[in-house]
Amino acid sequence: MNNKLNKAERLSYITKILVENPSKVFTLQYFSEILDCAKSTLSEDVDVIGKLLKSTNQGEIYSLAGASGGVYYAPTFTKEQMEDEKIELCKNLNDKKRIITGGYLYMNDIFYDPRKLKKIARAMVTSFLHQEIDYVVTIETKGIPLATVLAGMLNKPIIIVRKSARLTEGPTIQMNYLAGSSRTIKTMALPIRALERGSKVLFVDDFMKAGGTAKGVIDLMKEFDVKVVGVSVVMATKEPVKKLVENYYSLIELEDIDEERKTIKIYPKK
Amino acid sequence: MNNKLNKAERLSYITKILVENPSKVFTLQYFSEILDCAKSTLSEDVDVIGKLLKSTNQGEIYSLAGASGGVYYAPTFTKEQMEDEKIELCKNLNDKKRIITGGYLYMNDIFYDPRKLKKIARAMVTSFLHQEIDYVVTIETKGIPLATVLAGMLNKPIIIVRKSARLTEGPTIQMNYLAGSSRTIKTMALPIRALERGSKVLFVDDFMKAGGTAKGVIDLMKEFDVKVVGVSVVMATKEPVKKLVENYYSLIELEDIDEERKTIKIYPKK
Known part of the structure; x- marks a missing residue:
C-alpha cells in the first residue's frame, strides 16, 4: 500500500476484509504486511471492531491463538x-x-x-x-x-x-x-x-x-x-x-x- | 445505540453494513438515526471509505443523488x-x-x-x-x-x-x-x-x-x-x-x- 493508513482507515479496511470473508481466518501478520503496521496496534484495532460488532448485534470477531492463529468474522445472530x-x-x-x-x-x-x-x-x-x-x-x-x-x-x-x-x-x-x-x-x-x-x-x-x-x-x-x-x-x-x-x-x-x-x-x- | 461512536468506529460500522449488503442502497438518514450523527459528517465518512476501497482495489462505493438517494457498495474488479x-x-x-x-x-x-x-x-x-x-x-x-x-x-x-x-x-x-x-x-x-x-x-x-x-x-x-x-x-x-x-x-x-x-x-x- 502506498500511503500508510490512519486508525479510522485501518479499521475500515480490516472490517471490509473480515466481513466479506466470513469464517475465514486472517493472521495479524497478513494485515501487518499489507498495512505496514505493528501487530500490537492491529490487535487493538481488531479488539475495537469485535467490541463494536458485538455491542451493535452485528455478529462477532473471534481470535484463534497459536501457530495457526488469527482472527475471523462470524455472522452470528443473538x-x-x-x-x-x-x-x-x-x-x-x-x-x-x-x-x-x-x-x-x-x-x-x-x-x-x-x-x-x-x-x-x-x-x-x-x-x-x-x-x-x-x-x-x-x-x-x-x-x-x-x-x-x-x-x-x-x-x-x-x-x-x-x-x-x-x-x-x-x-x-x-x-x-x-x-x-x-x-x-x-x-x-x-x-x-x-x-x-x-x-x-x-x-x-x-x-x-x-x-x-x-x-x-x-x-x-x-x-x-x-x-x-x-x-x-x-x-x-x-x-x-x-x-x-x-x-x-x-x-x-x-x-x-x-x-x-x-x-x-x-x-x-x- | 447507547454510546456515540468515534470516527474510527463509525467507519468500521458503516463499512460493515455496506460490504455485507452489496448493491443495497442505504440513505445517510439511515446511518444518521442509528449512529446519532450529522449527515454531513457521515457523508465525509462514506467518502473516506470510498477512497480507501478504490485505492486498495477492494471494490467501490457509489452515491445516488435525489430523493431515493443513498450509498451502496459495489464489489467490482479492476x-x-x-x-x-x-x-x-x-x-x-x-x-x-x-x-x-x-x-x-x-x-x-x-x-x-x-x-x-x-x-x-x-x-x-x-x-x-x-x-x-x-x-x-x-x-x-x-x-x-x-x-x-x-x-x-x-x-x-x-x-x-x-x-x-x-x-x-x-x-x-x-x-x-x-x-x-x-x-x-x-x-x-x-x-x-x-x-x-x-x-x-x-x-x-x-x-x-x-x-x-x-x-x-x-x-x-x-x-x-x-x-x-x-x-x-x-x-x-x-x-x-x-x-x-x-x-x-x-x-x-x-x-x-x-x-x-x-x-x-x-x-x-x-
Whole structure:
C-alpha cells in the first residue's frame, strides 16, 4: 500500500476484509504486511471492531491463538435476532395466497432470494459456526441457494447430491432410498471424487416431512466414509412427530395447510 | 445505540453494513438515526471509505443523488483483477486429472465452492453492476450456486428454470427446446408466478456450447414478457464460433479436450 493508513482507515479496511470473508481466518501478520503496521496496534484495532460488532448485534470477531492463529468474522445472530427471524418467516409464509392446488405452499420467492436467505442462513448457521464442518451437503434443487449462502458463511464448499448420475461428473455412487412421506423409491447419486473420505458434513435443506431424504443422505455419506454432524432444515412438518432421523434442527414448524378453508398454520420451532 | 461512536468506529460500522449488503442502497438518514450523527459528517465518512476501497482495489462505493438517494457498495474488479482471475481459472482447469471418460471435465470443486464462486461472480458481475436487472436467471443444476452468489452481489432474487414442471410450484409454463450441441429435444419449465411481467433479467450459467439452452431461456422469458438483457457464462467452447445467441459474455474459452493425449486447452477470453 502506498500511503500508510490512519486508525479510522485501518479499521475500515480490516472490517471490509473480515466481513466479506466470513469464517475465514486472517493472521495479524497478513494485515501487518499489507498495512505496514505493528501487530500490537492491529490487535487493538481488531479488539475495537469485535467490541463494536458485538455491542451493535452485528455478529462477532473471534481470535484463534497459536501457530495457526488469527482472527475471523462470524455472522452470528443473538437469541433475540433468531426468534425475530423465525417470527418474520412465519408471518411471511402464513399467507393464504401461497396455497397451491394439492395443498402445497409456494415458497420460491423466499428460497430463491439471497437477501432473505442471508437472514435464514444466519439463523441456521449460528449453532454450527464453531463446529468442525468440511462441507455443506444438500440435494437438488430447492435447497441449493440456501446451502450456497450458508456454506459461504462457513467458508466451506457445498456438495450437491443429484437425483440421477451424470455422464459429465465421472464415476458415481448411486443409491436408492425410500422417500418417507410418499413411500416411493427414489435415487440419489454423487460423484466418487466429490468429497474426501473421513470428512464431516452438515446437511441442509428447505423442508423435511418424514425425514426420508435426510436419512438417505446420511446413508449415502456412509458409503463415502463421511459423517453427517448436523441436519438443519428451515421448516419441518409437525407430523409425523417421529422422523426417520434422530436429531435435526428446524427454524419453523408446519402444522397444517387447509386448502379448502385457505388456512396455513406455521409456527416458530421452540 | 447507547454510546456515540468515534470516527474510527463509525467507519468500521458503516463499512460493515455496506460490504455485507452489496448493491443495497442505504440513505445517510439511515446511518444518521442509528449512529446519532450529522449527515454531513457521515457523508465525509462514506467518502473516506470510498477512497480507501478504490485505492486498495477492494471494490467501490457509489452515491445516488435525489430523493431515493443513498450509498451502496459495489464489489467490482479492476481490469487487471479480472484478467488475473481468468488466468487463475484457466490454470486451475487445465489440469489433466480433471478429464472424465467421454471427454468431459470435472469442475464441481470450482462451481460448488462459494470461495471460488465469489471471485468468478465478481469478474462476471462487474460489467452488469449498474445495469437495470430485476432477476438473475439460471437453469438447474450446476449454475445455481454461481447464480446465487452473483445475485447476492446484485442484491436481486434468482429464478431457477426447472427441467420439468413440479406439482409443488403451481401452474407452470413449460416449453420444449433444442439443445444445440446434441440436437435433442429437452424441456424447461417455470411457475407462472415466478417473475413479474415486464422485468429485465440476466441469464447466468457455468458453460455454453452451441447456446441452445441460453436461446431456450430467452424464448421462455418472452412467454413471461421478460427481457434478457445479458447472457453471461463462465466458459464457452470455441466451436461452434457462431452460437445460437447473438451476444454473450464468457470469462474463458474451451478450445479442446483430448482424452487420449490427456491435454486440455482453455484460455482467457479476450
